[in-house]
Amino acid sequence: MAFTSRMLAMCAAPCGAFLGSWLATSYDLHTPLYAAAGLLLPMTVVTASMTTNRGVETALRNARPKPASTRRREHPAHHVQVTGSWARSRRPVGVMPPRRRCRG
Structure with a gap:
């Protein structure tokens, strides 16, 4: 905007x-200067008629940050789509299983 x-x-x-x-x-x-004043005065009247105290208070209330306790914590693994054989183990796509050590 x-x-x-x-x-x-x-x-x-x-x-x-x-x-x-x-x-x-x-x-x-x-x-x-008179032409600019003639254009700006009606624009001011229109803008002032669209702006109310209730609208300003609502906008300010919505702009305030929410307390940390009410915010939902987003974990990156919640947004990963799990498919295929990995879906059975319920591991996110980027996580590898632990390595098996070869004894030999």
């Missing part, structure tokens, strides 16, 4: 610079 918003901002910056310079040379130096 951060990369997407950064990419959109970087792509929109040259367009805004071109439009601002065109407005400044065509009309007046203050015109780009």
